[in-house]
Amino acid sequence: MPPVAQGPYLKKIAAEKGEMFTMKFGSTHWVFLNSRRVVRELLDKRASIYSSRQSFPMASQIMSGGYRTLLMPYGDLWRSERKIMHQILNGTQAKVFEPYQDIESRTLLYEYLTRPQQWSVANGRYANSVIMSVVFGIRTLLDDTSLTELFGVSDEFVKYLAPGSSIVDTLPFLGRIPFLKALQPWRWVGDDLYRRYVKIYEKQFAKLHQRRKQGTQKPCFMTEFLDQEKDKDFNTEQIYFIAGTLIEAGSDTTRISIAEVVAGAALYPDWVQRARKELDDVCGSDAQRLPTFADMSRLPIIKGAVKESLRWKPSIAETGIPHALIQDDVFEGYRLPAGTVVTYNHWSISEDPKEYDQPERFWPERFVDEHIDDPVKGHVAFGAGRRVCVGNRVAFNNMSISIARLVYCFDFVEDPSHPIDVSKPFLANAKTPSFAVKIKVRSPAHEELILRECKAAATAQD
Numbered sequence: 164m165p166p167v168a169q170g171p172y173l174k175k176i177a178a179e180k181g182e183m184f185t186m187k188f189g190s191t192h193w194v195f196l197n198s199r200r201v202v203r204e205l206l207d208k209r210a211s212i213y214s215s216r217q218s219f220p221m222a223s224q225i226m227s228g229g230y231r232t233l234l235m236p237y238g239d240l241w242r243s244e245r246k247i248m249h250q251i252l253n254g255t256q257a258k259v260f261e262p263y264q265d266i267e268s269r270t271l272l273y274e275y276l277t278r279p280q281q282w283s284v285a286n287g288r289y290a291n292s293v294i295m296s297v298v299f300g301i302r303t304l305l306d307d308t309s310l311t312e313l314f315g316v317s318d319e320f321v322k323y324l325a326p327g328s329s330i331v332d333t334l335p336f337l338g339r340i341p342f343l344k345a346l347q348p349w350r351w352v353g354d355d356l357y358r359r360y361v362k363i364y365e366k367q368f369a370k371l372h373q374r375r376k377q378g379t380q381k382p383c384f385m386t387e388f389l390d391q392e393k394d395k396d397f398n399t400e401q402i403y404f405i406a407g408t409l410i411e412a413g414s415d416t417t418r419i420s421i422a423e424v425v426a427g428a429a430l431y432p433d434w435v436q437r438a439r440k441e442l443d444d445v446c447g448s449d450a451q452r453l454p455t456f457a458d459m460s461r462l463p464i465i466k467g468a469v470k471e472s473l474r475w476k477p478s479i480a481e482t483g484i485p486h487a488l489i490q491d492d493v494f495e496g497y498r499l500p501a502g503t504v505v506t507y508n509h510w511s512i513s514e515d516p517k518e519y520d521q522p523e524r525f526w527p528e529r530f531v532d533e534h535i536d537d538p539v540k541g542h543v544a545f546g547a548g549r550r551v552c553v554g555n556r557v558a559f560n561n562m563s564i565s566i567a568r569l570v571y572c573f574d575f576v577e578d579p580s581h582p583i584d585v586s587k588p589f590l591a592n593a594k595t596p597s598f599a600v601k602i603k604v605r606s607p608a609h610e611e612l613i614l615r616e617c618k619a620a621a622t623a624q625d
């Protein structure tokens with residue numbers, strides 16, 4: 164398995180093998196699902212046995228102490244954490260977060276206007292600030308060092324989710340041999356990452372308790388969690404990882420998805436014209452006002468663009484987030500033993516012309532159908548079955564309001580001296596933009612609108 168661009172590599176194999184194929188990493192069999200049909204049949208319809216996670220000694224134990232919800236095996240601890248997350252992030256609740264998404268997307272526009280060369284960092288700040296508001300009730304500023312620290316740790320961790328990325332995940336028995344730590348090089352990296360992670364959240368919780376004492380804390384996931392005394396059911400580090408999982412799962416994913424829209428707009432401006440027509444009809448062709456959540460029912464192309472950003476050139480989990488099977492199973496004549504790792508071959512499915520007409524094209528209208536308002540329908544970017552992204556509604560709203568406003572106010576043009584490479588996933592690094600692009604405000608009237616309606620949000624401290 165190549166260390167990078169695994170999605171395009173597995174797509175080639177899928178083209179030869181068909182809807183499923185198997186690979187072996189160490190002693191573990193991995194089954195790759197290459198069509199939405201088999202994803203539905205196995206991960207959705209048989210979710211009660213396909214919703215666990217394999218043991219990743221490096222990613223889930225050493226780096227996470229067994230506390231990262233995303234990587235937890237199917238069981239009581241996962242179930243109780245998932246339930247709390249669902250209660251606070253579900254579709255009805257998601258409205259509570261709209262004021263945060265509103266203020267942060269105004270800030271995003273102001274940053275694109277005043278520091279266009281920092282568009283990628285601005286996307287990261289936006290994504291992080293919404294999720295920090297949702298989880299801790301605080302904002303993140305563009306030059307915030309804790310943001311760099313947090314993204315740095317996440318970037319390093321995410322690499323270990325790819326198949327074959329650590330020898331101890333490929334050969335788990337190595338982790339059980341009582342070597343001295345000095346002889347376990349994977350531990351040097353993993354232990355260090357774990358310590359840095361705990362430290363980041365120790366600081367955040369200290370500040371949260373301080374604000375609660377001072378009476379300055381805003382309503383958020385954690386205040387609800389503490390007020391309802393849900394903390395009694397978990398130890399301190401588990402609580403850090405509940406918050407951390409949400410922040411991690413909600414930051415990078417949103418940041419990268421906005422970058423996908425920027426690339427899609429630069430390479431396929433035809434849809435931008437159609438989306439603008441929609442936006443102009445609602446908000447005025449002379450920048451009369453910004454689009455809001457109340458307008459979304461009249462902006463189907465924008466909602467389609469959100470889904471398309473998740474499907475097109477998937478750069479998050481390009482080979483899927485693997486599920487593990489907990490019981491022997493038989494599917495269409497194939498025997499899958501308990502312990503098999505089963506993943507949706509994300510890049511391959513998304514790029515398959517049998518799944519999507521003209522898959523190379525960024526084309527939001529492919530999603531404009533009766534399922535447009537269901538964030539998880541029509542693609543596999545939020546995963547599947549009982550592990551499907553628990554923040555999918557918050558994510559959909561994060562994306563739709565920011566995309567509506569960006570597309571309404573800015574032009575995105577490819578830089579001919581730096582063509583955008585779409586042959587592989589975009590670089591997921593937080594510090595460097597994934598590609599070069601020229602960003603310009605659409606007109607003096609749009610500039611005036613941003614200055615009038617967004618400056619205050621951008622300069623407010625909390």
Ligand code: HEM
Nearest residue numbers: 232233412413416417484544545546547550552553554558
């Ligand atoms: C564009 C944005 C996002 C994308 C593409 C995304 C994608 C995913 C994927 C692929 C999974 C794993 C699904 C599986 O195993 O089948 C996942 C899990 C998860 N996501 Fe998201 N996510 C996004 C935003 C968010 C947000 C905003 C939050 C929190 C508010 C969030 C919280 C979580 C959590 C907690 C899990 C773990 C669920 C579990 O293991 O049971 N995600 N997400």
